[in-house]
Amino acid sequence: MAVKVLVVDDSSFFRRRVSEIINADPRMEVIDSAVNGKEAVEKTAQLKPDVVTMDVEMPVLDGISAVRQIMAQTPTPILMFSSLTHDGAKATLDALEAGALDFLPKKFEDIARNREEATSLLQQRVLEIARKRPLLRRATRPASTSGTGQTASPAGGVRTPARPASRPAVGTSSSSKAPARFTATGKRYQVMAIGTSTGGPVALQKVLTKLPANFPLPIILIQHMPATFTSAFAQRLNGLSKITVVEAKDGDTLKPGHAYLAPGGMQMMIDGRPGAARLKILDGGERMNYKPCVDVTFGSAAKIYGDKVLSMVLTGMGADGREGARMLKSAGATIWAQDEESCVVYGMPQAVAKAGISSEDLPLERIAERILVELNLK
Template sequence: MKAKIKVMLVDDSAVVRQVLTALLTKDGSIEVIASAPDPIFAMDKMNSNWPDVVVLDVEMPRMDGITFLKQIMSVRPTPVIICSTLTEKGAATSVQALAAGAVAIVTKPKAGLKNFLEMDAGDIVQAVKAAAGANLRPFRNLNVASANTASIPPAKIKIDEVMPALNASLTSAMAVTTDKLVAIGTSTGGTQALEAVLKKLSRTAPGIVIVQHMPEKFTEAFADRLNKICEMEVLEAKNGDRVIPGRALVAPGGRHMQVKRSGAQYHVEIIDAPPVNRHRPSVDVLFRSVAKCAGKNALGIIMTGMGDDGALGMRDMHDAGAETIAQDEKTCVVYGMPKEAVKLGAVDKIVPLDIIASLIETYGKK
């Protein structure tokens, strides 16, 4: 019989701890082995029974969550999920936690824990299961921490229900232009994987459009942080933003992003539409639009993440003549999304994380 996933809850709210315990233990594959109101109590309990996953608040008395997270990662690296409030302050703090080594973010309800229990149970259960299987070794080797996943709406709508399948004739005749773009899709493990790539790129690198599965508000804080540490300009995308060399546009949480073409220029369109593959933004939505509007003028990259979002869209890009790359299993925190794209025959190259930046720069010079 498969062992249950052992979870430790650390939150100063007794109500939150009770709700999360009920929510998680309802799933037969998860066991909450202990809970604590702050990191000091938590470490005492963890020393006698170390968990597989820690669910951690970031704002607590005696010791804040980020300090505790850094201690965990230095003593015994363990998948940590940040349970954060959906506020600007909570988003900024949670992005710091991702940089310190957290593997995921789940958001606390704005109001009504009962609603949270009844409506959003799948979010944290899926996050815990993904975290339990996370491979933390690549990020220790690269001196960067592991990363993030977003909350997952319950219904799984496929890309064809939101965007029609491509008409091959639309892309097969598209001429190659000098205005190229790079489209990147990622999820669990993606925030620090993206950091590892973008920090190596120059201001002359081709324009980049990115979907990182993340809740609303968090993408703005994430983009702001990257903009401070990267040579490229990194922005949370706004409707109509141009895709230009030296700029990376991150799809805003809670909305889809598409690429549109005007002459030889590209811009993004931010749209409200149902979640695709349980995600909004969805990698499939971005990739399919790039296949349609850029075709041979694009490079598609699918990186670490749980699930299959992006696989069909990458096949569209591949069939439209784009170059396609997948991050390899060894350097993925979760080898889900790249694996599904490879299975569809949508990938030209499978490469480790540390050479993706150089491939982007080379592509831009072709």
């Protein structure tokens, strides 16, 4: 059965463009469209699509508020479209926190070299997040649809509470694979490295916000994200976390309790020696599929730190991180992977797990706990 898609945008041109791309794939069909957030909420409840594509800025009810209401009333996988600006980045991150699963820029040429690549990317993203619909629907709890607790949004319309009690916990798991209690391996570490892609912004937030201010290691973060998004994302994480989170800059020295987010469009490598290591921020490279690339950063960490790296591969599409994790394992480092149930897309962690590289597969909600136990902080 074809994946049913509801397309939401106040631009008739963009609705038509997205619809044409989706309908070009026989595995999907656009069942209807909406011109504002209010229509989107109503039509999602009525038509129960498998996926909703959603614009951020719309009249009557903005996209972020619409996401919150949909996730509270009729939980559905949502793909956001936004502008590649600082404000667009902040709004997109708000939408992801509200429950949207993924995002793409409205200008497809910003992420694709040609029309065919852009078409394939959009189709692939819709199909991937559609797989999460059964999990979202299982997590549904009765929700109130009254206006109680709503406040006016800056953009006008209605804004629901930031974390409605009825919102399903996407990216959580009660996986039976994880033990009731973790045990430290006794290894000693000098750096922690985390690589992720689709679903990563929410996953990183869940992990980093649970770490204490006195966290003893520097942390390297590689998140597939456009260049204009990483600064806003680092600022958000820094504001929510007890540790310090910054967008990495060339020459940064690695300090305990600091997390360094690789800049979008660039590559991040570690240079020097343990105890005096610095970051090198390099041009992304025309031939590289990912900018930043987890393999590149993990590989440099293996070279500098050897077995003293605690690394994780979290939710994401594709297999980036597998070869870098292989290098880390060859050096004796520790590699964990997020488990399938708690991933938005079980691509990157699956690649690591299937290759026999990861030593543990962990539910997202317990990764921070596992880190604290491993470092004897709990």
